[in-house]
């Protein structure tokens with residue numbers, strides 16, 4: 250049988266969760282709550298939803314589903330350009346920001362190159378790196394946070410890419426401006442710095458590193474953001490990258506021409522205008538965060554304070570066993586490694602279900 254190169258065969262595939270309906274059937278449970286994928290518990294932006302429903306109802310519209318989408322993403326790029334004060338040719342759209350990680354790695358890495366990243370961090374970075382036959386250099390977190398000094402120390406002449414998830418997934422921690430300033434002084438030319446800001450809109454800390462400042466200073470960097478989290482459009486798959494025009498031109502060569510759908514583009518334009526949905530999402534998240542901190546404190550359980558819409562909990566027990574017990578209570582979270590879990594902050598009732606389930610299975 251035909252075999253892929255060994256660096257492909259060695260990739261550990263991303264294991265998606267089962268559809269909730271299937272899981273419920275298997276376990277014989279009902280009304281489960283899904284707190285596993287850091288989605289927006291309030292749902293999509295109502296303005297975005299209305300816009301695409303109107304579009305679908307209007308069969309004479311040029312955006313009908315029989316037509317290919319606008320491959321240039323003209324209108325959504327225009328909206329982003331105005332919102333972010335960057336030029337349209339400094340923006341690239343992706344089928345989720347996930348696709349942009351992959352395309353950027355394929356654009357700038359070759360077999361034998363190195364990409365520096367933190368561990369644990371977003372699992373797609375090592376996968377995209379390995380898919381090219383390049384090497385992931387994984388630097389342990391320090392206090393659950395990217396150790397940017399150690400990451401700079403790990404740069405060698407082979408390093409072509411450095412990934413920072415800010416906030417980090419799975420720990421929800423951020424890097425601050427002084428850490429970024431120090432890193433910028435040390436990073437040599439010829440390295441693409443990818444700053445993945447999938448949870449950017451949730452961050453409240455005033456000292457959060459301003460990646461756009463460094464972009465404006467002319468750094469070789471790609472800033473990634475998404476409509477999947479704060480804007481509630483994970484199912485439509487749309488994210489974007491911001492980088493210098495020359496970098497965007499190169500990445501664009503590998504971007505599939507119709508990688509974002511007409512519905513996702515339309516929804517994104519309206520989600521960007523939906524300030525009420527963003528406000529409500531922040532409120533639900535802040536309230537949920539406070540409730541979960543309080544309850545976890547009273548249970549004496551450890552957690553890492555978060556700047557995002559999920560909480561990382563280092564455990565003193567096996568995470569897979571705990572996950573299994575929580576599942577049987579109808580609560581779906583994400584085990585991360587052997588002794589930690591990540592739980593998405595949900596609606597008040599969902600958070601309560603998580604805490605109630607935790608109380609039951611922890612005391613058993």
Ligand SMILES: Cc1ncc(COP(=O)(O)O)c(C=O)c1O
Nearest residue numbers: 345346347371418447475477488
């Ligand atoms: C840090 C980080 N980056 C990127 C993504 C990908 O998001 P999407 O492809 O939905 O834009 C995620 C999703 O969970 C994430 O946590």
